[in-house]
Amino acid sequence: MTGSDVVFLLPEIILSIGASLLLIAPVIGWRSKETSAKWATLLLLAITALAVIICSNVVENLPQTASYSAMFALDGFAIFFKLLFIAAIAMIVLLSDDFLRESRYSAWEYYSLLGFALIGMMFMVSGVHLASIYIGLELMSLSSYILAGFFKNEEKSTEAAMKYFVLGTVSSGILLYGISLIYGVTGSLNLLTISKAMSTIITNDALMFGIMLLGAGLCFKIAAVPFHVWTPDVYVGAPTPIAAFLSTASKGAAVAIFARIFYVGLHDFQLDWSNILATISALSMILGNFAALTQDNVKRMLAYSSIGHAGYVLLGILSLNTMGLRGVLIYTLVYVFANLGIWATVLMLRRHAYAGERVDDFEGLHKRAPFWAFAMVIFLLSLGGIPPTAGFIGKYFLFAAAVQSGFGWLAIIAVLMSAVSMFFYFRIVVAMYLREGPEAEVAITPALKLVAGVSLAVTLIFGILPAPLINQATQSSNWVAGRAAILGHAGR
Amino acid sequence: MPDANGDREQKIRERQQLLEASSIGWMFPIAMGIGFGWGWGMDKLFGTKPWLTIIFTAFGVIAAFINLFKIGLRDDGGTK
Numbered sequence: 001m002t003g004s005d006v007v008f009l010l011p012e013i014i015l016s017i018g019a020s021l022l023l024i025a026p027v028i029g030w031r032s033k034e035t036s037a038k039w040a041t042l043l044l045l046a047i048t049a050l051a052v053i054i055c056s057n058v059v060e061n062l063p064q065t066a067s068y069s070a071m072f073a074l075d076g077f078a079i080f081f082k083l084l085f086i087a088a089i090a091m092i093v094l095l096s097d098d099f100l101r102e103s104r105y106s107a108w109e110y111y112s113l114l115g116f117a118l119i120g121m122m123f124m125v126s127g128v129h130l131a132s133i134y135i136g137l138e139l140m141s142l143s144s145y146i147l148a149g150f151f152k153n154e155e156k157s158t159e160a161a162m163k164y165f166v167l168g169t170v171s172s173g174i175l176l177y178g179i180s181l182i183y184g185v186t187g188s189l190n191l192l193t194i195s196k197a198m199s200t201i202i203t204n205d206a207l208m209f210g211i212m213l214l215g216a217g218l219c220f221k222i223a224a225v226p227f228h229v230w231t232p233d234v235y236v237g238a239p240t241p242i243a244a245f246l247s248t249a250s251k252g253a254a255v256a257i258f259a260r261i262f263y264v265g266l267h268d269f270q271l272d273w274s275n276i277l278a279t280i281s282a283l284s285m286i287l288g289n290f291a292a293l294t295q296d297n298v299k300r301m302l303a304y305s306s307i308g309h310a311g312y313v314l315l316g317i318l319s320l321n322t323m324g325l326r327g328v329l330i331y332t333l334v335y336v337f338a339n340l341g342i343w344a345t346v347l348m349l350r351r352h353a354y355a356g357e358r359v360d361d362f363e364g365l366h367k368r369a370p371f372w373a374f375a376m377v378i379f380l381l382s383l384g385g386i387p388p389t390a391g392f393i394g395k396y397f398l399f400a401a402a403v404q405s406g407f408g409w410l411a412i413i414a415v416l417m418s419a420v421s422m423f424f425y426f427r428i429v430v431a432m433y434l435r436e437g438p439e440a441e442v443a444i445t446p447a448l449k450l451v452a453g454v455s456l457a458v459t460l461i462f463g464i465l466p467a468p469l470i471n472q473a474t475q476s477s478n479w480v481a482g483r484a485a486i487l488g489h490a491g492r
Numbered sequence: 493m494p495d496a497n498g499d500r501e502q503k504i505r506e507r508q509q510l511l512e513a514s515s516i517g518w519m520f521p522i523a524m525g526i527g528f529g530w531g532w533g534m535d536k537l538f539g540t541k542p543w544l545t546i547i548f549t550a551f552g553v554i555a556a557f558i559n560l561f562k563i564g565l566r567d568d569g570g571t572k
Contacts, residue, residue, distance in 0.1 A: 167564045170516060174553075203542050209528060209549060216553045226554050229561040276550065 007058050008074050008126075011051040011082065012119050018044035019115030025108045034100070037107035041093050044115065049086045052079060070190055071129040075479035077329075080472065081125040081256045084333055088249040089118045091340050091454065094447040095347055096241040103151055103239075110150060114245070117143035121253035128264070130179045130189040133257050137175075137221070141168050144250055148238040160237025167220075167230045175217025181210025191265035199268040211266060211273060218261070221254035223303075224310040225283040235303040236357075240350070243299055244343035247306050248336040255310075259317050259328045263480055267320060277318035278410050284311030285417040292424045298346055299357050301424055302339070305383065308421060309335055312414055315398040319405035325480060327397030329473040334390040334462065338382040341455030344448045345376045362428050364437025369444060373432045375456045380425040382459045385418045390462035393469065512563055520556045527552015 006013070022040060030036065059074045093111060100107045116139060123136030145168060149161025183189055185207040186197035201207060220227040235243045266273065288308030295301040313335075316328035348369065349361045366373040382391030395418065402411040431437075462469045531548025535541040 163564055166516075167560060170520065170560055170564075171557075174520070205528075205532065205542070205545060208542060208546060209524075212546070212549055212553060213524075216557065220557070227557055229558075229565060233565055276546070 007055050008072050010055045011048050012122055014051050015044065015048045015115060015119050015122070018047070019112045019119065022108050022112035022115060026106060030108070034107045037111050038093060038097055041111040041115065042090060045086050045090045045093070045118075048118075049083060052082050052086070071132045072123075072126050073128045073479070074126060076476040077256070077260065077480050078122075078126040080329055080476035081252065081332075082122050084336060085118060085121045085125075085249050085253065088252070088336050088340065089114055089245075091344075091451045092241055092245045092249065094451050095244055095340070095344060096239075097447045098443065098445055099239060099241055099347070099350075105150060105152075110147070113143045113147050113150070117147070117245070117250070121249060124253050125256045125260075127257065128191050128260070130182070130191070130194075130261075130265075133261070134176060134179060137254075137257065138172060140250060140253060141172060144168075144242075144246060147242045147245065148234060150242065151239050154239075156237040157239060160234045163230060163237070164234045171217050171220035171227070174213050174220075178210045178213030178215075178217060181206050182214065185210065191261065194265045195268050198266065201269070207269070211269060212276075214261070214266075215273065215276070218254065218258045219280060219310075222251060222258060222310045222313070223307050224280050224314060225287045225307060226280075228284065228288070228307045228310070231307060232300045232303040235306075236297060236299045240299070240343065240347055240357075243302075244340060247302060247343075248339045251306065251310070252332045252336055255313050255317075255328060255332055259325060260480060262317055263320065263325060274318045274320065274405075274407075277314055278407055281311045281314035281318060282410055282413050284308060284314065285414055286311075289417045289420045289424075293420070295424070296359050297357050298359060298361075298428070301359075302342065305421065305424070306339075308417060309383070311417070312395065312398055315402040315407070315410060315414060319401040319407060321401055321404055322474075322477060323397055323404060324401030325477040326470070326473045327394065327401050329476055330390075330397055330469055331394030333469070333473075334382060334394040334459070337455045337458040338379045338389075338391060341375060341379040341452050341459065342383075344452040344455065345372055345379070348372060348442050348444050348448050348452075350443055359427055359431050360437075362431040362437070363435040365432040365442070368437070369442050372442075372444065372452060375452050376432065377429055378456055378459055380428060382463070384422045384425050386422070388460070388463045390459050390466070390469070392463060393466040516560055516563055519559050523556035523559060524549065524552040527555065 022037065022044070025033075025037070025040070056074055056079045092114065096107075096110065096114075100110060120136045120139030120141070120143065124133055124140065125136075127133035127136055145161055145165040148164050149158050151157040179189070182194060185201070185204055186194045188194055188197065198207075216227060220230075223231040235247065238246065262273075262277075285308050288304050288306070288311060292301050292304035292308065295304060313328055313331055316324035316326075316331065318324075346357065349365070362376075365376070378389060382389035385391045385395035395414070399411045399414055402408070402414070527548045527550070528545065530552075531545035534544040534548065538544070
């Protein structure tokens with residue numbers, strides 16, 4: 001490893017050292033200083049974000065032949081997602097603060113695990129080699145399994161963690177088997193080399209089988225139908241801030257690698273896998289949105305809604321054009337912030353560990369907390385894709401990309417399912433504004449206010465003035481598009 | 493001896509659960525293998541290579557995952 005190689009990995013190295021220090025902090029006598037854990041984690045995240053920005057500027061001036069660029073890239077695509085994940089984890093740290101204080105579990109261990117999960121996510125989005133992508137994915141997944149069962153004395157939390165662990169490890173095994181088959185046929189794990197090898201292969205049963213297994217593993221991670229069944233149980237059982245983490249940052253990381261692998265690595269495979277993804281996308285949108293209609297538990301509703309959103313984001317991946325890639329970036333950002341805002345509002349309604357979860361809990365919220373009830377409406381409108389929220393911009397790019405690629409029928413299904421989704425989103429709005437609820441106290445802490453406020457600002461500002469977001473997404477997606485251009489398949 | 497009977501039933505139940513859990517390992521490749529083999533054979537028969545292989549392999553993978561979910565998500569009444 002040369003000095004220039006270190007620059008590629010510097011943010012991850014800083015975060016690894018910081019997360020390890022968080023883990024050993026209780027051992028060196030800081031166990032009682034639980035509030036310091038939050039501030040130490042936020043400081044670590046700020047330093048990591050700064051390192052990402054500085055290193056990305058330094059890397060721009062380095063020769064592209066640097067050895068790490070074969071496995072690891074610090075390109076616009078990676079930087080966009082890294083900064084998004086750092087912001088999301090910072091907000092999850094804020095969401096977790098009161099939750100941890102009440103639960104009396106070690107905050108140091110919890111934040112350190114979030115840090116390790118973030119390292120995994122940052123590694124994944126920078127990976128241009130299936131081995132580095134897999135290592136990042138596993139680091140994120142292993143941390144997530146522990147976090148889902150972090151509240152050891154809560155039966156639901158342990159059960160959710162166990163289910164997530166068993167199902168997640170099998171899907172990781174399937175993904176790894178797919179990777180091994182692809183390696184066996186193409187002789188490489190580097191996405192560019194795989195792509196070049198694929199353009200010369202007309203049909204190969206082992207390769208086709210490998211791609212299918214890789215796709216199944218990735219579909220499990222983003223919770224697309226028919227690999228979605230774990231989602232509602234895990235979201236309901238996991239502690240609420242961890243459910244927020246799983247539905248936003250963790251899912252966003254899986255979407256990012258899905259896009260990179262299929263856009264750069266598997267683009268040139270002669271068999272058109274777009275049709276398979278189109279079927280999965282349609283099923284996810286239909287099943288996710290219709291199943292959400294009948295849910296009374298908000299966490300379960302959000303879980304099914306997230307399955308529907310996996311279907312929308314697949315539109316951007318299967319369309320394989322620059323608009324689709326931009327759509328994936330924009331939609332992931334918009335989805336992460338709107339969802340974090342909703343989770344913050346759910347936590348405001350918490351009266352004990354697992355309350356604030358039912359639609360009934362939202363009754364009369366406009367009287368108890370008028371501003372946050374309004375914020376909730378904006379978040380729900382954004383998830384539904386209604387202007388002038390940022391969700392509309394994200395959906396516009398995804399649907400337009402699908403139409404451009406000849407998947408007009410899928411765009412029609414997507415529009416119809418967006419209309420269906422408004423029914424269950426509006427159940428919460430009706431409960432908040434048209435029903436009288438108990439005069440119960442809402443726990444609006446400064447941390448929750450900050451998370452909901454930032455989410456609201458992002459959702460509204462990018463909805464009304466989307467140009468900066470679109471420009472940034474265009475710049476960030478250019479690297480992947482540029483790599484695709486080298487291979488001669490850009491802008492299909 | 494009701495206790496002895498209860499213990500035996502408990503042991504049998506545990507053994508059954510262990511067998512079911514361990515079946516995840518071999519049910520996966522079998523389901524996918526059957527899907528792949530069936531599609532490959534049909535492709536040979538009808539000259540439709542590789543479409544039926546793709547379709548039936550996809551069915552095999554989906555069947556394997558459905559079986560996994562059936563075993564992995566059992567007894568979740570408490571979280572519904």
